[in-house]
Amino acid sequence: MKGLALGVDLGGTNARAAVVDRATGEIVASHKEPLRERGPEAVVATVLHALGQAAGAAGIAPASAGRVGVGVAGQVLGATGVVMNAPNLGWRDVAFGTLLEKALGVPVRVANDLSVAAWGEKRFGAARGIEDVVLVFVGSGVGSGLILGGRLHDGAQGVAGELGHIKVRLPRPGFTPRRCGCGQLGCLEAYTSGVNVAARVREEIAAGAATRVLELVEGDLARVTASVVEEAHALGDAYAVALWDEVAELLGLSVANLVTLLNPARLILGGGVLLGAPRLADLTLRRFDEAVSRSATRGLTVERAWLGDDAGVIGAAVLE
Amino acid sequence: MKGLALGVDLGGTNARAAVVDRATGEIVASHKEPLRERGPEAVVATVLHALGQAAGAAGIAPASAGRVGVGVAGQVLGATGVVMNAPNLGWRDVAFGTLLEKALGVPVRVANDLSVAAWGEKRFGAARGIEDVVLVFVGSGVGSGLILGGRLHDGAQGVAGELGHIKVRLPRPGFTPRRCGCGQLGCLEAYTSGVNVAARVREEIAAGAATRVLELVEGDLARVTASVVEEAHALGDAYAVALWDEVAELLGLSVANLVTLLNPARLILGGGVLLGAPRLADLTLRRFDEAVSRSATRGLTVERAWLGDDAGVIGAAVLE
CATH class of the missing domain: 3.30.420.40 (ATPase, nucleotide binding domain)
Incomplete structure (x- = not known):
């Protein structure tokens, strides 16, 4: 369990959750769920479902990975998890991190989707081992x-x-x-x-x-x-x-x-x-x-x- | 001695050295020396002289402050101390950090003058306690x-x-x-x-x-x-x-x-x-x-x- 981590990519049309090997960056299991509604509570439910499906496929409980990271296509107030502006979701100042944290029972870290992508490339992709x-x-x-x-x-x-x-x-x-x-x-x-x-x-x-x-x-x-x-x-x-x-x-x-x-x-x-x-x-x-x-x-x-x-x-x- | 640090501001016309209180940022003593020649060895000698004067005025030996920091008006290759381009000094790819280190006998850290100024403002000036x-x-x-x-x-x-x-x-x-x-x-x-x-x-x-x-x-x-x-x-x-x-x-x-x-x-x-x-x-x-x-x-x-x-x-x- 210690070697696995859960991540979510929240776009304007889908939420995709994945169980990722911390050491290699390999995706062990993933699940993509369309966003039928865009209200914050509905999106939290969809993200929970996607996390449950991905974790289930990997044979773990969603809360067992310790912390969940989420990349959102929008402007995110880093430390607070507040999504300031996500045009595709129609969100302004939504406390998404807090909402998901309450629903999930583990700490959640929310960041902008491109910040998260850059971090993925730095850890396991086109910028491994590079500092800047x-x-x-x-x-x-x-x-x-x-x-x-x-x-x-x-x-x-x-x-x-x-x-x-x-x-x-x-x-x-x-x-x-x-x-x-x-x-x-x-x-x-x-x-x-x-x-x-x-x-x-x-x-x-x-x-x-x-x-x-x-x-x-x-x-x-x-x-x-x-x-x-x-x-x-x-x-x-x-x-x-x-x-x-x-x-x-x-x-x-x-x-x-x-x-x-x-x-x-x-x-x-x-x-x-x-x-x-x-x-x-x-x-x-x-x-x-x-x-x-x-x-x-x-x-x-x-x-x-x-x-x-x-x-x-x-x-x-x-x-x- | 532990509470004092030595810094140098190397511009195109002067080298200014100062003994600074590490805790308060206060300048305890300083000395400004005009650059008569701009060759790297001559500048090292001028900087040494300025450091000696400032340290002397504060009653310490220049090497006793542990490490010397230098801000240079030019493009500096950070970790190496090489001044890549300093138009006012007429320098291209001068290993100034190494030269000064040899002459001084203590580690030298060289950085661009505005990087250094920003760091000064962050520590003791208009940006105290601010991270970005x-x-x-x-x-x-x-x-x-x-x-x-x-x-x-x-x-x-x-x-x-x-x-x-x-x-x-x-x-x-x-x-x-x-x-x-x-x-x-x-x-x-x-x-x-x-x-x-x-x-x-x-x-x-x-x-x-x-x-x-x-x-x-x-x-x-x-x-x-x-x-x-x-x-x-x-x-x-x-x-x-x-x-x-x-x-x-x-x-x-x-x-x-x-x-x-x-x-x-x-x-x-x-x-x-x-x-x-x-x-x-x-x-x-x-x-x-x-x-x-x-x-x-x-x-x-x-x-x-x-x-x-x-x-x-x-x-x-x-x-x-």
């Missing part, structure tokens, strides 16, 4: 997880690493930057996440932009994704070329500035957009190389994430 | 010092916190960003440090810009400084207003993004430009407020640096 690690994630959202001096850095309130919410466009007379899901204007995420790129392409096509994206989705705008823009880019479509140039510049510059500020030994790239759109990833790395401070790149290595969708549950299980 | 602290310095140069999780974060190579070298302008067809002292283009420092602001104003006046700066310096361009621009701003000079708007936007946005990424509990502002030009500082804080992620500002407090020019020697003396 930045994980950058570009998928449906944009964010980062920071391991500094061998420890998870989640900040004074637990919201460090919010790369998606640094500002990359400022309001000007006659220009209003795109609005982000967080409510603010001009965030990196508003310009570069999969969801926001797709929304922008739909808007621009609706407004008359000429692009082969439209024929690739056979006129069905609901099918527009970052992958389709990548396909259009491969066909030399001028609209896709210009869009990827802009997205790559914003991502490359932002990640370069993050590396210049933190001087990590390893940069890990993850998320469906970065890993699934090689042309965009290549352009982004070129912009990164141009913009990063040369002193911060001595000894820096760049790797793709190893653990994929498992990073969250693994990292959560072995959170410190 | 960002110190931003805008003076002749621009930089930051990072205290994360109660420890100095100087990064994998010791060059973390290089706020002055994040990129704020990118090359475009027909536009080349200003070149920074580090050799790269478009760094924050190239647009906002005292030295660079003054250089730009001189260039623009020489190129015909109309501004009351010229009458304030009585036609003597050598006397142009950020303070003079601040004076012109107070007179409503249109050139100064536009320049401060640009500088404040770049500084405010960059510091906001740093805070969004790291979620410190305290932001400390220091350096002659920020502290000596209240109109610029005020504009900068307004831009900061607009751009920072709201989640990162819960519980954030902003303070001016307390220790001023003493932060370096004090922080160096008590480096961990």
